[in-house]
Amino acid sequence: MPIWGKILGTIFGFMFKGPIGAIIGFIVGHFFDKGYSQDFNQMGGFSRFFTSQDELKSQAIFFHALFSVMGHVAKADGQVTDAEIKIASALMDQMGLKGDTRKEAQQAFREGKASDFPVTAILSEFKLSCHGRRDVLQVFLEILIQAAFADGRLDQQEQNLLENVARQLGFKQHEFLYLLSMYEAEIRFRQGQHHSQRNGRQRSHQTGYTDQQSLADACKILGVKESDDPKLIKKAYRKLMSEHHPDKLVSKGLPKQAIEIAKAKTQDIQSAYELVKQKKGFK
Numbered sequence: 001m002p003i004w005g006k007i008l009g010t011i012f013g014f015m016f017k018g019p020i021g022a023i024i025g026f027i028v029g030h031f032f033d034k035g036y037s038q039d040f041n042q043m044g045g046f047s048r049f050f051t052s053q054d055e056l057k058s059q060a061i062f063f064h065a066l067f068s069v070m071g072h073v074a075k076a077d078g079q080v081t082d083a084e085i086k087i088a089s090a091l092m093d094q095m096g097l098k099g100d101t102r103k104e105a106q107q108a109f110r111e112g113k114a115s116d117f118p119v120t121a122i123l124s125e126f127k128l129s130c131h132g133r134r135d136v137l138q139v140f141l142e143i144l145i146q147a148a149f150a151d152g153r154l155d156q157q158e159q160n161l162l163e164n165v166a167r168q169l170g171f172k173q174h175e176f177l178y179l180l181s182m183y184e185a186e187i188r189f190r191q192g193q194h195h196s197q198r199n200g201r202q203r204s205h206q207t208g209y210t211d212q213q214s215l216a217d218a219c220k221i222l223g224v225k226e227s228d229d230p231k232l233i234k235k236a237y238r239k240l241m242s243e244h245h246p247d248k249l250v251s252k253g254l255p256k257q258a259i260e261i262a263k264a265k266t267q268d269i270q271s272a273y274e275l276v277k278q279k280k281g282f283k
Contacts, residue, residue, distance in 0.1 A: 059255045063097075065126035066140060066258075067105045070147050071112025072119055073162060077155040080113060087150035091143070094260045123168045130253045135243050137169045138179070139254055143261055145183050154180075178223070185220035186268050188213070193271060215279050218272035230282040237273045241266060 067088065074084040088109050097105050111117060130136045144165060148158045159180070166176035192209040219226050224236045242248065244266045246259045254262065277283065 059253070061126050061129040062140070062253075062255055062258070063105060064108045065122050066143060067092075067108040068112035068117065068122060069119060069165060070144060071109035072117050073112075073144060073148050073158055073165070074109075074150075075113040076157040076161045078157075081151045083151040084147065087147050091147070091261070095255075095258055119165070120168060123165060127169055132170065133252045134170070135249060136252050136254050137171075138243070139249060139258065139262055139265075141166055141169060141171065141176075142179060142183065142265065143258070145180060146261075149183065149187065182221055182223070185217040189217040189221060189272060190268065192217070211279075214275065218275045218279075221268060221272040222276065224276075226280075230280065233273075233276060233280075237269065240269050244269065 070088055070091075071080070074080040074088075088106075092102055092105050112119075126140070127137065141162075144162060148154055148162055154162075162180075163173065163176055166179075167173070171179075188209065192214050215226060219228075222233065222236050222240065224233050228236075244262050246262050246266075249262055250256055250259060
């Protein structure tokens with residue numbers, strides 16, 4: 001059985017809570033090692049995606065943290081809905097997780113639903129493994145926000161838990177609320193674009209989503225105001241595209257299997273920018 005979880009847990013616990021923290025860290029590390037005893041085997045599990053032990057450890061942590069915390073958030077309102085299970089399965093499909101690897105992701109999701117799930121330790125381990133790289137942490141948080149909206153709404157318990165996750169990852173409250181409002185705008189914008197493309201502009205109006213609302217959501221996705229000048233809007237767009245550029249995220253530690261999710265985000269950003277350009281009349 002691996003021991004690196006115990007070692008890191010002990011060190012991390014000692015740094016924050018002294019000898020008592022070291023003991024707690026060792027116990028949590030044991031739990032972590034036990035859960036990964038198969039994942040870190042070079043013959044199977046998440047390891048089949050990776051070419052080195054360092055890559056194996058950091059990216060397996062990403063997958064386990066993602067799906068276990070996802071299960072924890074899903075359980076926040078008391079029960080896990082079919083929609084939440086489906087979104088987790090859809091993410092596994094998107095990441096190409098099959099066979100034993102998929103079973104391990106499903107097991108991580110189940111672990112997260114446990115009442116004694118050590119969410120703080122799991123998030124600390126994850127943040128440490130990706131060296132606190134903010135763009136990777138942000139993609140991680142954005143995926144969790146997306147999953148939390150699986151049933152079409154966000155309960156207060158789920159929002160409180162997500163806010164706690166964001167805080168432990170190093171995001172301030174206003175930054176978390178911005179990401180939350182951005183995703184809500186993305187949902188409306190994506191649905192509005194879909195209706196418009198299928199049925200034409202007039203039909204889009206009949207659904208209750210107006211051109212003005214579409215422009216407002218596009219600006220929210222870009223993090224700008226409708227009154228901002230073109231230079232500021234272009235700057236915001238380029239910054240967002242850079243933060244979510246797949247190649248850049250892979251180089252910073254985001255597993256390649258999660259890149260499709262980052263690509264979907266860039267498509268929303270691109271569509272929002274094109275609409276703002278069209279409505280404001282600049283190139």
